[in-house]
Amino acid sequence: MKSANGSRSIKRQDVAQRLYLNIFSITFSIAIIICGLISTQATAASFDCKKASTWLEKTVCANPELSKLDEQMAKAYQDALKSLSPEGQKETKQYQKQWLKMISSSSNSEDGLKNQYKERIKQLQHILIKFPDHVFRNVYVDDSKTDKTCETDASVDKELTYPQIEYPRNENEKFWNSLISQKAIDGYKGYKNEECTNIFYSCTIIFNNKRLISGYCRDYSYDHGALHAIATAGCLNWLLETRQELQIADLFDNKTDWRNKLSLSISQKKKEQEAHDGTKLTAPGEDVNTGLMDISNINSKEWMISKEGLSFRLTAWNYFAFITIDWKILEPYLSKKGRLLIFD
Numbered sequence: 001m002k003s004a005n006g007s008r009s010i011k012r013q014d015v016a017q018r019l020y021l022n023i024f025s026i027t028f029s030i031a032i033i034i035c036g037l038i039s040t041q042a043t044a045a046s047f048d049c050k051k052a053s054t055w056l057e058k059t060v061c062a063n064p065e066l067s068k069l070d071e072q073m074a075k076a077y078q079d080a081l082k083s084l085s086p087e088g089q090k091e092t093k094q095y096q097k098q099w100l101k102m103i104s105s106s107s108n109s110e111d112g113l114k115n116q117y118k119e120r121i122k123q124l125q126h127i128l129i130k131f132p133d134h135v136f137r138n139v140y141v142d143d144s145k146t147d148k149t150c151e152t153d154a155s156v157d158k159e160l161t162y163p164q165i166e167y168p169r170n171e172n173e174k175f176w177n178s179l180i181s182q183k184a185i186d187g188y189k190g191y192k193n194e195e196c197t198n199i200f201y202s203c204t205i206i207f208n209n210k211r212l213i214s215g216y217c218r219d220y221s222y223d224h225g226a227l228h229a230i231a232t233a234g235c236l237n238w239l240l241e242t243r244q245e246l247q248i249a250d251l252f253d254n255k256t257d258w259r260n261k262l263s264l265s266i267s268q269k270k271k272e273q274e275a276h277d278g279t280k281l282t283a284p285g286e287d288v289n290t291g292l293m294d295i296s297n298i299n300s301k302e303w304m305i306s307k308e309g310l311s312f313r314l315t316a317w318n319y320f321a322f323i324t325i326d327w328k329i330l331e332p333y334l335s336k337k338g339r340l341l342i343f344d
Helices: 004-043 055-062 064-083 086-105 110-125 171-189 258-277 327-333 336-343
Strands: 128-131 134-142 158-165 197-208 212-223 228-239 303-305 309-315 320-326
Touching: 055 064, 055 086, 055 110, 064 086, 064 110, 086 110, 086 134, 128 197, 134 197, 158 171, 171 197, 171 212, 171 228, 197 303, 212 303, 228 303, 228 309, 228 320, 258 309, 258 320, 258 327, 309 327, 320 327
Parallel strands: 158 197
Antiparallel strands: 128 134, 134 158, 197 212, 212 228, 303 309, 309 320
């Protein structure tokens, strides 16, 4: 028979052995997790980090967040290519090469790289703009360079963006593609000789149906020397069927007092916007001396159509803002043609 002391000794040895095994098991599990994390970090990017050779590749592989962003960008890029026509694929591939070359030669911090990745992912995810009856694709043109004549020897960004109907079905839709690209290029060319200016010029579609396209082109320029930024926007409402710009009077029934209603509505919205911005704004058609508005003087570059309502551009010295008059307010004043165009 074993003594009581001997039995207690064996039990203590069993407890110690089990405790040792548990500690070993936990330690081993933690080691596996750590190795897994290291392995994941080393291969999380869209390329093999074991073969990383450039500064950009090494930076991406060493930073878990950048590595994840690189994966997301690669997926967004492949998804975009699958949805594009051969012409769209060619342009997207060219721009992707330009973008990679630009960030590879830049001297950005890791935070700067993260921002550039996020912006490119957003571009790729929004490369197709889908509307009822039409699909547009955004065309990106990049002209970034490092300009040694600038005071800061900084990279001078010159970026152009404009939408194209992806599969034009007739001459009118081809004409739209030619029109909007030319408008964008003409606006962009205006800055070409300003060597130390960052220029971002983009055209955006905001409303579309079978007959009507509405949108706006905006430019944003930042002058390194003067250290100030200027942003402006011009609108466009285009009838595909007749190849002409829609006039604001075409939307309304002349038997109604729509001019007075629209003028009062814009004035009220303008006051609200001024109170919000804390600055004086100028509305389209407004007499700066009297504050009264002449709707007949509103040109096509100052208003546009959206799903929510009729939008108008307000301007200050160095920026612009849009106010929107809800369709519920304007619907009683619309003509039959206007209702067909808007609610088609």
